[in-house]
Amino acid sequence: xxxxxxxxxxxxxxxxxxxxxxxxxxxxxxxxxxxxxxxxxxxxxxxxxxxxxxxxxxxxxxxxxxxxxxxxxxxxxxxxxxxxxxxxxxxxxxxxxxxxxxxxxxxxxxxxxxxxxxxxxxxxxxxxxxxxxxxxxxxxxxxxxxxxxxxxxxxxxxxxxxxxxxxxxxxxxxxxxxxxxxxxxxxxxxxxxxxxxxxxxxxxxxxxxxxxxxxxxxxxxxxxxxxxxxxxxxxxxxxxxxxxxxxxxxxxxxxxxxxxxxxxxxxxxxxxxxxxxxxxxx
Amino acid sequence: xxxxxxxxxxxxxxxxxxxxxxxxxxxxxxxxxxxxxxxxxxxxxxxxxxxxxxxxxxxxxxxxxxxxxxxxxxxxxxxxxxxxxxxxxxxxxxxxxxxxxxxxxxxxxxxxxxxxxxxxxxxxxxxxxxxxxxxxxxxxxxxxxxxxxxxxxxxxxxxxxxxxxxxxxxxxxxxxxxxxxxxxxxxxxxxxxxxxxxxxxxxxxxxxxxxxxxxxxxxxxxxxxxxxxxxxxxxxxxxxxxxxxxxxxxxxxxxxxxxxxxxxxxxxxxxxxxxxxxxxxxxxxxxxxxxxxxxxxxxxxxxxxxxxxxxxxxxxxxxxxxxxxxxxxxxxxxxxxxxxxxxxxxxxxx
Numbered sequence: 001x002x003x004x005x006x007x008x009x010x011x012x013x014x015x016x017x018x019x020x021x022x023x024x025x026x027x028x029x030x031x032x033x034x035x036x037x038x039x040x041x042x043x044x045x046x047x048x049x050x051x052x053x054x055x056x057x058x059x060x061x062x063x064x065x066x067x068x069x070x071x072x073x074x075x076x077x078x079x080x081x082x083x084x085x086x087x088x089x090x091x092x093x094x095x096x097x098x099x100x101x102x103x104x105x106x107x108x109x110x111x112x113x114x115x116x117x118x119x120x121x122x123x124x125x126x127x128x129x130x131x132x133x134x135x136x137x138x139x140x141x142x143x144x145x146x147x148x149x150x151x152x153x154x155x156x157x158x159x160x161x162x163x164x165x166x167x168x169x170x171x172x173x174x175x176x177x178x179x180x181x182x183x184x185x186x187x188x189x190x191x192x193x194x195x196x197x198x199x200x201x202x203x204x205x206x207x208x209x210x211x212x213x214x215x216x217x218x219x220x221x222x223x224x225x226x227x228x229x230x231x232x233x234x235x236x237x238x239x240x241x242x243x244x245x246x247x248x249x250x251x252x253x254x255x256x257x258x259x260x261x262x263x264x265x266x267x268x269x270x271x272x273x274x275x276x277x278x279x280x281x282x
Numbered sequence: 283x284x285x286x287x288x289x290x291x292x293x294x295x296x297x298x299x300x301x302x303x304x305x306x307x308x309x310x311x312x313x314x315x316x317x318x319x320x321x322x323x324x325x326x327x328x329x330x331x332x333x334x335x336x337x338x339x340x341x342x343x344x345x346x347x348x349x350x351x352x353x354x355x356x357x358x359x360x361x362x363x364x365x366x367x368x369x370x371x372x373x374x375x376x377x378x379x380x381x382x383x384x385x386x387x388x389x390x391x392x393x394x395x396x397x398x399x400x401x402x403x404x405x406x407x408x409x410x411x412x413x414x415x416x417x418x419x420x421x422x423x424x425x426x427x428x429x430x431x432x433x434x435x436x437x438x439x440x441x442x443x444x445x446x447x448x449x450x451x452x453x454x455x456x457x458x459x460x461x462x463x464x465x466x467x468x469x470x471x472x473x474x475x476x477x478x479x480x481x482x483x484x485x486x487x488x489x490x491x492x493x494x495x496x497x498x499x500x501x502x503x504x505x506x507x508x509x510x511x512x513x514x515x516x517x518x519x520x521x522x523x524x525x526x527x528x529x530x531x532x533x534x535x536x537x538x539x540x541x542x543x544x545x546x547x548x549x550x551x552x553x554x555x556x557x558x559x560x561x562x563x564x565x566x567x568x569x570x571x572x573x574x575x576x577x578x579x580x581x582x583x584x585x586x587x588x589x590x591x592x593x594x595x596x597x598x599x600x601x602x603x604x605x606x607x608x609x610x611x612x613x614x615x616x617x618x619x620x621x622x623x624x625x626x627x628x629x630x631x632x
Contacts, residue, residue: 042619043390045364063627124500130507232456232494232630243626246357248619249364 173207453493
């Protein structure tokens with residue numbers, strides 16, 4: 001049992017960090033929650049009130065539901081693709097013993113050195129009409145590819161942003177699983193696929209869940225990629241929120257949108273956690 | 283035993299060395315003290331750079347004022363002024379805003395009145411651009427843009443954009459939606475504030491596979507790549523794009539051109555109003571105005587700045603002069619939220 005002095009010592013270490021979190025995260029959220037209950041006025045900007053009208057507006061209009069549906073679809077699709085591409089990559093990296101492991105890991109990390117907006121501009125050059133992809137396709141196949149301002153462009157762009165997070169998380173998870181376990185399974189006659197599915201996969205599942213949730217959250221909150229690669233006609237929640245804040249100066253409604261987006265993401269990640277069998281949860 | 287060498291470090295030497303080392307800091311400090319700082323809320327990018335090159339460095343600094351930049355979009359800047367308008371001390375001395383936004387801020391009682399006693403150069407401002415609280419900086423007419431390579435008969439009216447031959451080849455930056463709505467209202471309803479008629483026309487334009495671009499800069503290259511044949515844009519941007527090698531030309535719509543007017547305001551609670559007035563006066567100097575015309579393609583707002591050479595040719599208005607329509611800020615500031623909502627749900631969302 002922990003002694004009283006130990007508890008005090010632990011508290012004194014945790015105290016400063018807790019205070020910082022309270023100050024820079026919780027306090028603005030409380031303020032934002034208060035704003036979301038105010039009324040918007042084009043002249044006054046915001047009139048103090050306690051109304052649920054901003055939330056009611058979102059839930060009563062099909063337009064906003066559709067934007068939320070698009071956001072969830074993109075986030076889910078990107079997460080699934082990240083898993084599909086990231087799992088084998090992370091597994092191979094984890095089991096690699098050659099001197100190439102570190103350079104390869106660096107290659108995965110390197111994109112994170114560049115901001116996602118700059119990377120998206122790179123995609124814009126690739127996807128643009130008469131851009132690299134369009135010109136190559138026209139030269140090789142005699143057909144033009146117009147990917148700019150399409151949902152495909154948004155999914156590819158978001159995938160490129162999220163994939164390093166998925167690979168790095170999964171690689172750490174696989175690194176934490178003892179190599180000898182799969183060797184023991186092989187020794188007992190299990191083929192590699194069976195050894196992976198029966199031994200490695202259940203052990204990796206909590207970590208895979210965390211990586212998927214991380215990727216899903218990033219997808220739900222994507223802003224620069226949908227704006228730059230999707231164009232004004234492709235609507236997701238974060239750009240919509242910014243439109244209300246920036247174009248309309250409607251702080252109360254954009255605050256409500258922020259809470260709805262946050263609430264939906266939390267709800268879906270909690271639901272996702274229930275999909276993982278209880279005994280495998282982190 | 284040899285004597286220890288005498289140390290070269292003397293008290294006088296240390297003092298002299300310290301003074302020498304501290305000299306740059308002392309000099310910079312003295313300079314900073316000499317220059318009076320003020321907070322300039324402005325857009326970033328080219329506009330901020332040109333403000334520095336044409337207003338601050340050559341004119342304002344010589345008058346002993348130096349800006350501290352608060353760069354960002356217009357709406358958050360206006361919101362900041364609105365939110366802090368009841369405080370005794372505001373967060374900005376000069377704020378760059380469009381005429382419509384300036385009206386809304388003035389309506390809320392957040393702006394300082396500008397008189398010739400405070401800003402002497404305001405007497406040179408063109409008629410109809412300045413208000414009691416708004417000093418115009420630049421202006422440009424909204425024109426019809428077209429590709430001279432592919433469009434042999436230039437468009438002469440907003441109506442021409444609806445021509446099925448431009449299906450999927452007409453576009454503009456999404457951020458200009460409100461000005462496009464005004465242009466549509468002017469064509470269809472005879473008034474830039476006739477938004478009901480504008481909605482009908484813009485809905486038709488949307489069915490002509492209207493292309494919207496996420497930023498102003500991204501709407502220029504499509505004229506070069508062949509994606510766009512016609513569009514709606516500021517004359518200023520056409521000059522900039524032409525200078526960047528994009529084959530694009532301007533045509534003045536016969537129903538009239540909506541004017542984009544951008545300028546500056548001083549919040550009532552600005553901490554350093556004297557410096558703000560000096561800056562506004564510097565901004566209206568002919569040299570500063572001509573610098574913006576040359577580098578950004580915007581027309582001077584003062585009558586004593588005369589354009590010459592290539593800039594004068596690029597920015598020349600046709601003869602007879604087109605109808606120039608200054609938007610009704612009073613109507614627009616009230617209509618904007620509803621039109622923005624309609625645009626998002628009806629035009630963008632198709």
